[in-house]
Amino acid sequence: MTCTQCHKREALSDRRRTILSRDVGTEIPGGRCFQCIVDDPAYHYPIISWAVRKREETEQRIRDTLAWPLEFIDRLVGSLRG
Numbered sequence: 001m002t003c004t005q006c007h008k009r010e011a012l013s014d015r016r017r018t019i020l021s022r023d024v025g026t027e028i029p030g031g032r033c034f035q036c037i038v039d040d041p042a043y044h045y046p047i048i049s050w051a052v053r054k055r056e057e058t059e060q061r062i063r064d065t066l067a068w069p070l071e072f073i074d075r076l077v078g079s080l081r082g
Contacts, residue, residue: 001031009033024050 001011011031012020020037021028024046028037037043 003033003036004031005036006033009035012037020047023054 003009003011011033012028014030017028017030024043026043026046028043032040038047
């Protein structure tokens with residue numbers, strides 16, 4: 001289905017729209033593409049805020065994943081030094 005606003009891009013599927021609405025915390029209208037939804041002032045801030053939160057969570061998980069082996073090695077070396 002084509003976006004009812006721009007008539008250029010594919011509109012979000014009902015499933016994707018439902019997931020996005022749940023994640024963002026506000027009801028996202030149907031029949032529109034992601035870009036048109038983001039460009040709408042009523043949805044711009046909630047979507048951008050959600051995207052920033054998701055990015056920060058992802059970066060934290062990556063840091064935690066990378067830090068664990070280094071912490072383990074640090075403890076191992078510390079225990080060998082006595």
